[in-house]
Amino acid sequence: MFTKLTKITILFILALPAVLLASDGSAINSGDTAWIITATALVLFMTLPGLALFYGGLVRSKNYLSVLMHNVAIACMASVLWVVCLYSLAFSEGSAWVGDFSKAFLAGINQDSVSGSIPELLFVGFQMTFAIITPALIIGAFVERMKFTAVLLFTGLWLFLVYAPVTHWVWGGGWLSKMGVIDFAGGLVVHATAGISALLLAKALQPRNGFPDRLSVPHQPGMVMVGASMLWVGWFGFNAGSQLAADGQAAMSLLVTHISASVASLTWMFIEWKKNGKPGLVGIVTGTIAGLATITPASGSVGPIGAIIIGFSAGFICFYMCGIVKGALKIDDSLDVFAVHGVGGILGTLLVAFLAAAQFGGNAGADFSALAQLKVQAIGVVAVVVWSGIATLIIIAICKALTGLRVSEEEETIGLDESEHGENAYNLD
Amino acid sequence: MFTKLTKITILFILALPAVLLASDGSAINSGDTAWIITATALVLFMTLPGLALFYGGLVRSKNYLSVLMHNVAIACMASVLWVVCLYSLAFSEGSAWVGDFSKAFLAGINQDSVSGSIPELLFVGFQMTFAIITPALIIGAFVERMKFTAVLLFTGLWLFLVYAPVTHWVWGGGWLSKMGVIDFAGGLVVHATAGISALLLAKALQPRNGFPDRLSVPHQPGMVMVGASMLWVGWFGFNAGSQLAADGQAAMSLLVTHISASVASLTWMFIEWKKNGKPGLVGIVTGTIAGLATITPASGSVGPIGAIIIGFSAGFICFYMCGIVKGALKIDDSLDVFAVHGVGGILGTLLVAFLAAAQFGGNAGADFSALAQLKVQAIGVVAVVVWSGIATLIIIAICKALTGLRVSEEEETIGLDESEHGENAYNLD
C-alpha cells in the first residue's frame, strides 16, 4: 500500500509539467495550451496571407498591392492597440457595456496568469488574432478607392468604438453574454460587425468608377482560391480554437466547420452551374467562405446534421445576397463583405437557436428552448447591427473631416498601388 | 500521510481536464488531441492549396484554374460523402471486406466518444483529410482534358468502390490488417490506389493533344515548388499524425519523413544534373514528393538509416519511371501520378519489410522476419493493385456511359478554364 502510494506520488511529480499550477491555484494544461498556440498561428495565417490573397486576387492588378498593404497595416495596428488597451476594454470586468483600463499594457498579466486551462497571455494572443482579422474583413468593401490614411484612421476608431465593446458584450462578460447569447466563435463579434460596417462604408465611399458596368474581372481567380484555402485551414483555429481546449468539443467544432464549408461550396457551385451554365472557381470558394462564416457562431453547439443545414443555407442565401446588394441596393460593397460575412454571421446566429437542439444533433440540454434562444439571438443581432451601424456612421464622419475618404479620380485611374504606395505588382520585364 | 493523499487528490482534480474521462471509461489525452487537430489542419492544407498549386503550376495557364477547381470540388465532395457514409464503410466493424452503415451520418458518435487517446470525432476528421487528398492525387492523370462532370462522377464512385474498402482492409480491421500488413500512413491506402487508378484513367482518356511532342512546359515552375513545400510541411501531419499521439514515435515518423524527402530530392537533382546537364527546380521538388510518398507506409517502422535508403530508392526509381510511363508505355499520365505516387507507395510498402528490422534501425521486435513480412506486404500490394484496377475500369465504363470522359477538341484547345468554368487565370490588364 505504501509503495503504491509512493509510486503514485512519484508519477505525479513526473506528471507535474503537464499540470503546472498557477499562482492562484488553477492549472495550465499543456495539451490545451499546445492547441491554442497553434490556433493562434492559424488565425494569424488567415489574415496574413490568407485574407490578403483572397481579396487581392479579386481586385484589378493595379490595386493588388494596396489590398495586401491594407491587410498588413491593419494587422500591425490592431496588434499594438490590442496590447495597449483594447484587450482591457474587451475583457476586463468594467461594466455591462465595456471593460475598463485595468489591464492596459497587459498590466498584471504574467507568465503564470491563467485563463481557464491555458495561460492568460495565450488567451490575449489568441483573441488578438480575432481583433486583426475582423477589421481586415472590411477591406473588401473599400478596395480600389479608399485613401490609405483613411483606412488607418477608420480601423483605429472602429476597433475602439465597435470591436472592443461588442466583444465585451458577447465574450467579455457583458450584457449579451449574461443574457445567454450563443456566439461561439464570432458570428456577431466578427462577421456581423464587419459586414454591417462594410456595407455602410461602401455606401459612403460611393461605387468605384465603372460600377456596375465597366468593372474588370478578378485579376487572378487562382489567387482567390489559394487565399480561400488558407482561410479554410485557418478557420479550424478560429472555430475549434474557440473551445480553448483540445477536447471532444474542439473536434466537433472542427468537423462541423469543415462540413458547413463543404456543403456551402457545393451549393454555391451547383446554383451557379444551373444559373450561369458553368461552375466557376471564384464561385465555389466564395461558397466556402460563406459556409465558414455562417457556421462560426454555431460551431460550438451543432452536430453534423446542423452543419449540413447551415452549409446549405449559407450557400443559397449568400449567393443571392451578392446579387441583391450590388443589383438592387446598388451598393458597391466590392468584394461582398456584407453579403458573405454579414449575412452569413447573422444567419448562423439565428439558425443556431434551432440547430443547437438535440433533435438536430446539437449539444443543448434537455431544457433548451429554441424559441427562447431565438429571442436572445435576435436581440443580439439587432443590438450588434444597430450599434455597429451607428458607430460606423460616426467614424465615417470623422474620417471625412480629418482625412477624406477617397482618393482622387486620377489616383483611382492610375491604381492605388502606384498612386498610394509607389509600387507595381508585376514586373516581369 | 493523509495530507499527502489529499494533496494528490487535489492535484488530480486539477489535472482532470488533461484526462477527461469518456463515458466508456477511456480517456482523452489533451496533448495527443492537440497534435491530431493540428495534423488534421496540416493534411487539409496539403490538398488546399498544396496539391492544387503543385499540380496547377505544371499545367498550361489555360487549364490552371480547372486544376484548382478539381481540387476544391473533390475536397468538398469527399468531405460530405465521408460523413454521410464513407467513414462508416471504412471504419465500422462490418466484414473483412468492408464496413457497414452503422456509423452513417456519424450515428452514435458524440463529443465524448473516444478513439485511442483522442476524441473519435477527431479521428473522423483526421481520416477525412486522407479521403480528400487521395482522389485529389488522381487529378494529375487527367488534367487538361477531362470533363468536369466526369471528374465528379469518377471521384464519387471511386471513393465508394476503391477508397472505402481498401481503407477498411488495411486500417479498419479488415483482412489485410488482420494479416499484419504494415502501412503506417497510406502507401497502399493512399498512394498505390491513387497511382494505379491514375494510370488506367490516363490510358482510357487518351493523351492530350500534342502528346508527346508538342506539349507546353509547366506554366509556373515556382508554383510547383510552393505546392511541393506545402505538401512537405503538411506531410508531417500525414505521417507523424498517423501515430495518433504526440510521442516519441510521432517524432521518429516526422524525422524519417523529412530525411527521406531530403535524400530523394538530392538524388533526383543529381541524376537530372548528370543526365540533362542542369539541375532543375521541377525536378528536385518532384524528388521531394517521391521521397515523401515512398516513406509513407514505412514511416512508423524505420529509423534514420532506413529513411536514407528509402529516400535514395525513391529518387532513383521514380525518376526513371517517369520516363518509362510516358516514353515506353506512351501513357499520358500527365503529372506522373503513377510514376511518383503509385510506384513510390508500392516501393515503400515492400522496402519496409526489410527496413523495419532492427539491423536497419527499425523498430520491429526481435522475432521479426523480413521474408515473412515481405510476403504479407506483397499480398497487400497485389490485392490493392488488382482491386483498384478492376474497380477503376468499372468506374471508367460507367462514366463513359453517363457523362463521357473527355471534353471536345475545341474545348481542349480553348482550355478548360474558359470552356468548362468560364474564367481566365491571369487578367493583368
Add this chain to the structure above:
Amino acid sequence: MFTKLTKITILFILALPAVLLASDGSAINSGDTAWIITATALVLFMTLPGLALFYGGLVRSKNYLSVLMHNVAIACMASVLWVVCLYSLAFSEGSAWVGDFSKAFLAGINQDSVSGSIPELLFVGFQMTFAIITPALIIGAFVERMKFTAVLLFTGLWLFLVYAPVTHWVWGGGWLSKMGVIDFAGGLVVHATAGISALLLAKALQPRNGFPDRLSVPHQPGMVMVGASMLWVGWFGFNAGSQLAADGQAAMSLLVTHISASVASLTWMFIEWKKNGKPGLVGIVTGTIAGLATITPASGSVGPIGAIIIGFSAGFICFYMCGIVKGALKIDDSLDVFAVHGVGGILGTLLVAFLAAAQFGGNAGADFSALAQLKVQAIGVVAVVVWSGIATLIIIAICKALTGLRVSEEEETIGLDESEHGENAYNLD
C-alpha cells in the same frame, strides 16, 4: 479511503499516456510534444516556402526560380548533414568549443530518448529546421550571380565551420552558454552568423551587373509580402517553440514576438512614408522581418514593453542600415541580409541585457545586473562575429579554388533560371 485510492490509481493509469516514462525515468509530456511537433512544421514552413517567396519576389523574374532552387537544395543538404553529424557536433557534449561525433547518425537516440519534456528525436527535428533556415538566410546576399555549385559547397562548409560550433557555444553547453549568454531563439546562432557571413560573401562576390544604378525593381512585391507573412506565422514556432514547452513562457514569447513585428512594421512604414512620400509594401514587410529577427534572442526574457522598444529600434535602425550597406559601404548585399538579420540579431542580443530586467517587464530575477549581462552579451556578439567572419573568409577561399564563386557575365545576363537550371519562371503562353 481505500476506494478513493483505488480510484486515483485507476485514474492514473488512464492518465499514463500523458506521462509516458522514458527509460531513464524522465517523462515525455504530450502537450509539450504536440506543440514542438507543430513548431517544427512551422519553422520548416518558414523556409519552404516562406523565405523562398520572400526572397524570390525581390529578385528579377529571370532569377526567381534560382532563388527557390537555392532554398530547396540548402534545406535538403542541411537536413542530411544534420542527421549525419551536425546534430552531434552541435549538441553532444564534446568540449567547450564543439561537440563530438558520439551522436553521428543519431546513434543511441531512439523513440524513448527524452530531452527535457519532449522526445529527443523531436528536439533533433526542431533544431534541424533551424539548421535549414540559417544558411538559407544567406541566399539573400548572393542572389542573381552565384554559381549553383558554389552555393552547395559554401553551404556545406558553412554548416560545419560556423553553424555547428556556434550552436554548440550558445545552446549546446559550450563556453558562451556557460558564461550565461542570453540567446533564446537565435539572435547570435541564427541571425548574427548569417548576417556577417552574408556581408562578407556579398563583398567577395562583387556587386551584380548594374549595381547600384541600373538594377530592376523587385519582380513581385506581393510575393514578398506572402513570404513575409509565412515567416511571421512560422516565427511563432521559431520563438515560442524555443521554449520547448507549451506553457506560459511560450505564450509570452509568442506575444512579444508578435508585438515586436507589429511595431517594427509600423515604424518602418512611417519612416518610409516621411522620407519617400509613400508607404510601400516591400518596406512594411521588411520592417516585419527586422522586428522578428531582433526580438529573437530576447523573446524568452522580455515583456510587452520590452517588445515595443525592440520593435521600434529594429524598424528604425535596420531601415537606415539598408541604406548604409548599399550606399556607404557599396556592398551589394542584395536582399539586405546583414542590414536586417545581422544588425537585428546583434541589436536584440544587446538590448535584452537591459530589457530582461523587471523594470521593463522582463522576467529576470531580482539579482539581475544589466551591465554584467551586457558584458556577456557583448562578448557573445564579438566572438560570434569574429568567428563567423574568419570562417566565412576561409570558406570563400575554398570555393574560389574549387568551384569559382560567380557565373559568367553572359549567364548573369540571361538569368540564372535558364543558365543554371534550364527553366523559365513564367510561361503564360
Add this chain to the structure above:
Amino acid sequence: MKLIKAIIKPFKLEDVKAALEEIGVSGMTVIEAKGYGRQKGHTEIYRGSEYTIDFLPKTVIETVVEDDIVAKATEAIVNGAKTGKIGDGKIFVLPVDSAIRIRTQEKDSEAI
C-alpha cells in the same frame, strides 16, 4: 487603306474603342507596350534604394481603315484618348498595300 497605329494611355482604351465604334470602325487589334518620351518616368524606392522606371505602360491600338475615313478615325482617337496631359501619345498612319480576311479570303476593303 491605311494602318492607324495609336499609342495611348492604357486607361483610355475603352474610350477610344467607343469613339471608333461610333464612326463605324469596329475592328482593331490592341497591344500592350511601354513608352518613352517627354513624359518622364518615375522612381520607386525599395529599402532605401532608388530605382528609375523609364518606360511607362502604354497601349498600342492598330486599326486598318479605308483611306477616306482616316481623318475621321484619327479625330475619334484623339477625342477618346486626350487628357491634355503630357504622355497622351501619338497617332501614326502607315500605308497598307492589301488586306485579307483569313476566314473568307475576302480582299482589301471587303476584308477590314
Add this chain to the structure above:
Amino acid sequence: MKLIKAIIKPFKLEDVKAALEEIGVSGMTVIEAKGYGRQKGHTEIYRGSEYTIDFLPKTVIETVVEDDIVAKATEAIVNGAKTGKIGDGKIFVLPVDSAIRIRTQEKDSEAI
C-alpha cells in the same frame, strides 16, 4: 520587301509557323495581342455580376519577305490559320523601305 502582319487565333501559331517554314519563310516575330471585331467577346460571371470581355486573345505574326513571295506567304498563313469560324483574323501587307540584320549589317534582301 513587304511586312506581312497576320492577326490570328493564338492556338494556330504552330500551324502558321509550320506553313511558313514550308515555303521557306523562316524568320518571324510574334506578339501577343487582344482583338476586337465581329467575333463577339464573352461574359464572365463572378458572384452574380456579369463582366463583359470585349477583347479576345489574338496573336500577331510579323514577317518581312521579298515582294515575290508575298502571295505565297499570305496563302500559307491563311492555310495555317483558318478554322472557318468567325474571328480567324486578318492579314495586312505593308510596304517596307529597307531592312538591316543587326549582327552583320547586311541590307535588305540579304537581311531577312
Add this chain to the structure above:
Amino acid sequence: MKLIKAIIKPFKLEDVKAALEEIGVSGMTVIEAKGYGRQKGHTEIYRGSEYTIDFLPKTVIETVVEDDIVAKATEAIVNGAKTGKIGDGKIFVLPVDSAIRIRTQEKDSEAI
C-alpha cells in the same frame, strides 16, 4: 517620316535607348515579343520529357523619325544592339504617311 522597327535582344534595350537618345531620338515605344529565326531555340527537360522552345524572347522597338535621320538612327540601334552573336535581330524601316500628337494635335514633324 519613317517608322523604324527594331527587333533586338531584350537585355540590349537600355543600350539601344541610350544610343538613340544620344542622337536626339527620344520618343519610342517598346513591345515584348517572341522571335523565330536562325537562332535556334532550346529544349527544357521536365521529369524526363523534352520540351522544345522554338520562340525566344525578343524586344521590338518602334520609333518614328524624320527621313533625314533614319540612317543615323539605324546605325545607333545597330551599335546599341549588336553582340555579334546570332539572334541579334533586325531593323525594318517602313514609310509613314502622317503623325499626330494626341495632346496638342500637332502634326507630322512637330508630332514626333
